[in-house]
Amino acid sequence: MDGVDLGIEPGCIFGLLGPNGAGKTTTLEMIEGLRRPDSGSITYGDHDLVRSPAVARERFGVQLQTSAFFELLRVDETIDLFASFYRHTLSTETLIERFELGEKRKAYVQNLSGGQRQRLAVAVALVNDPEVVFLDEPTAGLDPQARRNVWDSVRQLRAEGRTVVLTTHYMDEAEALCDQLAVMDHGRVLDEGQPQELIERRQPGAFIEVAAEVPITGDLRLPGLERVTHEGPKTVLMTQRLDETLGALAEWAKQEGVPLTGLATRTATLEDVFLQLTGRSLRD
Amino acid sequence: MRQLFKVTGALLRTLVRNRQALFWTFFFPVMLMVVFGFLGNSNFKLNLLVTGPRSGPEARIVQAYEKIPYFKVQRADRKSALHLVRIGQADAALLLPPASSPPPWHATLVYNSANLQTAQQAVSAVTSAAAEINLAMTGQHPYLVVKSEAASGSRSSTYLDFLLPGVLALMAMQNSLFGVAGSLTRWKEKGVLRRFLATPLRPVQFLGGVVLYQLVFGILSAALIVAIAVAFLHATVVLPLLPLLITVVVGMAAFLAIGFVIAGFAKTEEASMPIINVVSFPMMFLSGVFFPVTSLPPFLRSIVHVLPLTYLVDGVRGLMSGQYAAWAPNVQSDILALLGWFVLLAIVSTRTWRWE
Numbered sequence: 001m002d003g004v005d006l007g008i009e010p011g012c013i014f015g016l017l018g019p020n021g022a023g024k025t026t027t028l029e030m031i032e033g034l035r036r037p038d039s040g041s042i043t044y045g046d047h048d049l050v051r052s053p054a055v056a057r058e059r060f061g062v063q064l065q066t067s068a069f070f071e072l073l074r075v076d077e078t079i080d081l082f083a084s085f086y087r088h089t090l091s092t093e094t095l096i097e098r099f100e101l102g103e104k105r106k107a108y109v110q111n112l113s114g115g116q117r118q119r120l121a122v123a124v125a126l127v128n129d130p131e132v133v134f135l136d137e138p139t140a141g142l143d144p145q146a147r148r149n150v151w152d153s154v155r156q157l158r159a160e161g162r163t164v165v166l167t168t169h170y171m172d173e174a175e176a177l178c179d180q181l182a183v184m185d186h187g188r189v190l191d192e193g194q195p196q197e198l199i200e201r202r203q204p205g206a207f208i209e210v211a212a213e214v215p216i217t218g219d220l221r222l223p224g225l226e227r228v229t230h231e232g233p234k235t236v237l238m239t240q241r242l243d244e245t246l247g248a249l250a251e252w253a254k255q256e257g258v259p260l261t262g263l264a265t266r267t268a269t270l271e272d273v274f275l276q277l278t279g280r281s282l283r284d
Numbered sequence: 285m286r287q288l289f290k291v292t293g294a295l296l297r298t299l300v301r302n303r304q305a306l307f308w309t310f311f312f313p314v315m316l317m318v319v320f321g322f323l324g325n326s327n328f329k330l331n332l333l334v335t336g337p338r339s340g341p342e343a344r345i346v347q348a349y350e351k352i353p354y355f356k357v358q359r360a361d362r363k364s365a366l367h368l369v370r371i372g373q374a375d376a377a378l379l380l381p382p383a384s385s386p387p388p389w390h391a392t393l394v395y396n397s398a399n400l401q402t403a404q405q406a407v408s409a410v411t412s413a414a415a416e417i418n419l420a421m422t423g424q425h426p427y428l429v430v431k432s433e434a435a436s437g438s439r440s441s442t443y444l445d446f447l448l449p450g451v452l453a454l455m456a457m458q459n460s461l462f463g464v465a466g467s468l469t470r471w472k473e474k475g476v477l478r479r480f481l482a483t484p485l486r487p488v489q490f491l492g493g494v495v496l497y498q499l500v501f502g503i504l505s506a507a508l509i510v511a512i513a514v515a516f517l518h519a520t521v522v523l524p525l526l527p528l529l530i531t532v533v534v535g536m537a538a539f540l541a542i543g544f545v546i547a548g549f550a551k552t553e554e555a556s557m558p559i560i561n562v563v564s565f566p567m568m569f570l571s572g573v574f575f576p577v578t579s580l581p582p583f584l585r586s587i588v589h590v591l592p593l594t595y596l597v598d599g600v601r602g603l604m605s606g607q608y609a610a611w612a613p614n615v616q617s618d619i620l621a622l623l624g625w626f627v628l629l630a631i632v633s634t635r636t637w638r639w640e
Contacts, residue, residue: 032482054484062482066475072298084290085483108301124479 001026001037002187008165008180010131013158015178016167017270019278023187024167025065028134031165033057044132058086061130065137065167067121071110075101075120078109079127086128095123099153115146122153133157135166139173151177171270181270183277190277195270202276203268208237208245211262212253222248234262287485291493292500299501309459313451313509317517320574321444329356330406333365336380345380345389348417354409369396376406404607445520448513449601450573452506456536457567457593459505461560463498464543470553477639487639495540502536503529521604527615528603534622535596541629542592548636567593572601595621 001023008014016024029035031042033053042049049056069078076092083089096102099119104112112120118138125133135154139147154177157164168174174181175195182192191198205226210216216235220228224241239245242265253260299306332355334346350357360368365377376395391414395406471477480490513519542563550556570580571593577585588594599618602608608615 034478034482057482058484060482062479064475064479064482067479068471068474068476069479070294070298070476072301073294077294077297081290081294082483085287085485087484 001030004040004184004187004189006182006189006192008163010163011158011161012179013154013164013166013177014180014182015174016165016182016184017169017171017174017178017274018167018184019169022184024184025136026187027184028136028165028167031056032060032062032134058128059131061125061128061133063121063125063133063135063138065140067117067124069109069120069124072108074106074108075112076105078120079123082124082127088129089127090129095126098126099123115142115149118142118146118150119153122150126157130162132163132165135164137167137169139168139170147173171274175270183274185278191273198273199268199270202273205238205240206242206265206267207272208239208242208249209262209264209266210235210237210249210260213259213261216258220252222252288489288493288496291485291490292497295494295497296500299497309455309505310508310512313455314512316451317444317447317509317513317519320447321442321517321519330354330376330402330409331374332357332406332410333360333368333374333377334358334380335360335362335365335377345417349378349410349413352413355413366394369394375402376410378410404605442519444513444517445605446601447574448510448519448521449604450597452509452532452604453535453571453593453596453600454568454573455505455509456502456532456596457539457564459502460498460536460539461543461546461564463501464494464540465546465550465556465560466553468494468544468547469550469556472547472638472640473552481639491544498540499533499536503532506532522606524603524610527610528600531596531599531603531615531619531622534619534626535592535599538592538596538622538625538629541626541633544633545629545636548633548638567591570594572597590621592622592625595625 004023004027006027016027018024026035030037031049033049033056036053037050040050044055044059047055073081076096079092079095083092096105099122101116101119101123104116109117109120122133122135122138125135138154139150142150151173154164154166158179166178168177178195180192181195181198183190183198191202193201205224209231211234215230215233216228220237222237222239223244224239225237225245226240227238229236229238237245237249246265250260252258332349334349334357336346336359337343338359346357346359349355358374360377362379365374365379368374369377374396376393379392379394381389381391393407393410395403397403468477477490481487510519510521510523514521543560546556546559546563550559570584570588571577571591572588573593577588577594577598580588595618599608599615599622602612602614602618603610
């Protein structure tokens with residue numbers, strides 16, 4: 001970790017976005033009291049969490065990246081067991097109902113599906129009625145439907161006035177879910193802010209994706225055009241003035257006799273921001 | 285303490301549900317006792333020499349001994365009988381009084397004292413057989429009274445009785461090693477430990493819960509094995525409960541500590557298995573579980589003598605055979621040695637232990 005400085009507002013969904021090995025989990029573990037930072041400070045309200053990590057463990061709810069429980073314990077027994085560690089708790093019944101685990105109440109953990117395990121992990125994270133909930137890669141490995149369900153329950157947590165801190169390496173998830181975002185790589189925070197604000201600040205333009213019978217090469221001079229990249233057979237033009245560039249592009253194609261077979265425009269996404277910040281795509 | 289018990293309770297539940305593991309836990313020791321107990325019994329006979337008349341009522345005593353399959357009875361005259369016993373060609377000689385004296389006959393049993401185990405078996409077997417013979421012969425007075433110097437507390441007689449305490453000690457070792465080293469590395473690997481660490485549960489409470497679970501499981505399974513051995517395999521053992529319990533618990537503590545040391549540096553469950561085997565195999569075969577340590581070559585004996593399983597086997601066998609009185613010095617020294625191992629290994633394990 002290298003000089004990470006984060007401020008998380010109460011009541012928001014805060015996302016840590018970055019590739020594997022960026023230091024997201026390590027950051028969470030230090031806040032959760034699972035790992036001691038070599039230097040620096042972590043405060044929660046008036047509490048110094050480096051000095052007294054016990055406060056974090058009592059008040060925070062935690063779902064770890066690999067949420068493993070005893071395989072041969074039943075769902076309700078697992079929640080009960082964790083509830084017995086805290087002073088203030090939500091009832092097991094409430095949690096089972098809320099996360100739709102009623103049918104699986106008496107099932108062994110080893111017989112749960114991926115989505116059910118995930119729901120159990122979040123239910124256990126809520127067992128102490130926490131003010132702050134940490135979710136480490138809550139949707140990793142889930143199918144699209146299960147992912148949507150997780151998003152809904154994350155939003156519900158916010159609606160209840162809880163603060164949610166989550167990590168993800170999905171751009172769409174970060175963009176759709178998070179109020180505040182910190183982009184991380186190599187143990188450093190590259191930028192932070194609201195997703196839209198980040199995009200507008202880092203990538204204010206728009207993109208035109210052009211497909212042509214012949215790849216567009218050579219010197220392209222169009223008004224507002226900032227950068228030309230090639231993605232396979234497509235040519236991607238980045239522009240600050242979408243309307244002018246589009247008009248000029250059509251004109252140019254006609255003049256040069258290049259038949260265009262496809263044209264799409266889109267505004268910048270977090271993906272583009274990330275590419276600009278790190279020089280590489282998150283999928284690598 | 286409440287949280288600690290919760291962890292123990294949860295683990296006991298998962299144990300009961302793990303039928304396969306449970307089956308193998310008991311199958312192996314029971315099979316050992318059935319197979320080796322059977323082999324041992326059929327092979328082991330006590331060489332008994334009998335002096336005395338070949339006819340008359342005394343001859344019936346000799347015939348009675350011959351009928352007991354445990355003895356290989358041979359006749360001899362007094363002088364050669366004593367000689368054969370002295371040089372170890374026979375285990376014991378029963379010297380019957382001259383004929384024509386009225387019953388009860390006072391016989392003397394002379395045994396070879398080089399092998400303590402065999403000597404005790406000889407004495408107890410001959411005297412108990414004498415009691416049976418007396419019952420069988422319908423006289424009002426006892427026909428035969430056997431006098432023997434080493435009569436105090438020698439009860440062990442069959443190989444099964446010898447094996448059972450060894451099996452109990454072996455189980456204490458295996459359960460503790462595999463239970464702790466195996467499951468802790470698995471939990472470490474899968475992130476179960478981290479999840480517990482993220483709660484107010486203190487690490488010492490969690491580990492305490494694991495240790496308590498292992499002790500409860502170890503004691504219950506030992507009790508079950510003893511019950512099976514006594515009820516179905518006809519083992520005859522004495523059970524001085526408190527000293528036995530303390531010896532076994534201290535022994536398990538020492539092996540649990542070894543388990544923690546292994547779990548400390550093994551990163552995965554797969555990595556911990558060969559280490560467990562390297563630690564447990566030599567003790568399993570050398571520490572006196574299956575045959576007495578005294579039958580090992582002297583150079584090996586001195587090494588084997590200080591191994592934790594050797595102390596545990598010695599203590600448990602001494603108590604269960606009646607050879608050691610409840611708090612005999614031998615029992616005390618076994619317990620102290622195991623405590624020493626425990627303290628030493630517990631210190632090592634606090635150095636090597638890693639939560640991830």
